Amino acid sequence: MIGTALPLMAAVVLPAQDIVPLTQSRIATEGTASVTDQKPAPAAVTTGEAVAPTAAIDTNGKKTSRWFVRLGGLRAHYNSQARIASNGSRIEGSSARVTDSTTLTFDIGYDISDNVSVMFTGGIPPTADVIGEGTVSGYGEFGSVRFGPAILTAVYRLPDWQGFRPYVGGGGAHLFILRSHDGAVKDLKVHDNNGFVLQAGLEYRLDRRWDLFVDYKRLWLNVKAEGELAGAPVRARVTLDPDIISVGAKFHFN
Numbered sequence: 052m053i054g055t056a057l058p059l060m061a062a063v064v065l066p067a068q069d070i071v072p073l074t075q076s077r078i079a080t081e082g083t084a085s086v087t088d089q090k091p092a093p094a095a096v097t098t099g100e101a102v103a104p105t106a107a108i109d110t111n112g113k114k115t116s117r118w119f120v121r122l123g124g125l126r127a128h129y130n131s132q133a134r135i136a137s138n139g140s141r142i143e144g145s146s147a148r149v150t151d152s153t154t155l156t157f158d159i160g161y162d163i164s165d166n167v168s169v170m171f172t173g174g175i176p177p178t179a180d181v182i183g184e185g186t187v188s189g190y191g192e193f194g195s196v197r198f199g200p201a202i203l204t205a206v207y208r209l210p211d212w213q214g215f216r217p218y219v220g221g222g223g224a225h226l227f228i229l230r231s232h233d234g235a236v237k238d239l240k241v242h243d244n245n246g247f248v249l250q251a252g253l254e255y256r257l258d259r260r261w262d263l264f265v266d267y268k269r270l271w272l273n274v275k276a277e278g279e280l281a282g283a284p285v286r287a288r289v290t291l292d293p294d295i296i297s298v299g300a301k302f303h304f305n
Contacts, residue, residue: 052171116304121158123265123299125174127151130292135187137285144186146228147193147289152177156297165208168218176229181276181289183235190280195236196241199227202268204250211256220250224270226291235286236278246272255302262301269294 053121133147156174163169176199183190206220224246231239252266 073236117162119158119162119301119303120301121160121170121263121266121295121301123156123266123297124153125156125297126153127177127295129179129294130294131290133184133287133289135285135287137280137283142186142285146184147187147287148182148184149289149291150180150182152179154194156299158301167205167207169203169205172204176227181192181234187280190235191243192234193280194235194239195232196228196279197230197232198241200230200270201225201227202248202270204248206250206252208254214256215255216256218250218252218254221251222248224248224272226272226274228274231276233278235277236280239276239278241274241276241289244272244274246270260303260305262303264301265296266288266296267295268297 076085118125128151129149133145135145135147154175154177156172158170158172160168160170176197177196178195178300180195181193182188183193202222202224204220204222206218208216208218210216213263226244226246228241228243231241233239248268248270250266250268252264254262254264256262270291270293272292273288276289278285
């Protein structure tokens with residue numbers, strides 16, 4: 052009995068320093084295992100919030116400015132006619148036509164997105180002649196007008212196909228009358244007016260900065276004019292409605 056109890060008593064009275072290291076070793080071992088068993092944290096999920104782009108990116112991944120200019124030549128054909136009145140009464144069978152004009156044109160544009168752009172169109176002011184038609188054709192040239200059109204449009208570009216990119220759009224126009232020159236009509240005055248426009252065109256990409264373009268615009272526009280014809284006061288409402296074709300190059304800023 053005494054021999055059996057001695058080992059038990061020895062176990063009970065073991066010093067604390069002999070027990071603590073065992074406990075710490077166990078904890079360390081379990082802690083290492085728990086760290087090893089931990090799974091990696093899941094990857095962060097993007098919120099999907101859009102960041103507003105500050106520049107367009109071309110097909111080579113290089114950023115380009117959203118601003119661009121287009122320069123070219125323009126030809127305008129006027130689908131013209133006129134209602135002419137003298138002393139408050141319409142001159143039956145009378146009309147007028149406006150001669151075609153050619154000039155240089157420019158566009159200043161901004162790409163709102165890859166598909167949508169806005170453009171302001173102007174140019175060197177051309178001069179057109181107004182010729183009497185019908186019962187007033189014998190008077191010949193009524194006069195000539197120097198004018199400056201200003202056109203603001205928004206266009207939508209269709210997907211690119213082998214470098215070609217068509218577009219369609221529309222907007223408004225204002226015709227500034229800069230100067231009127233007398234002909235058969237004396238003291239000729241022509242007044243500014245507004246109109247609206249439809250637009251379509253095609254661009255071909257040469258490189259990240261340069262494109263070629265062909266553009267068509269149809270304007271619905273008329274002006275009012277007044278003066279004196281053969282000693283009598285006359286007034287006219289002249290329909291212009293030009294078809295405008297321009298061809299040139301487009302430059303993207305850096």
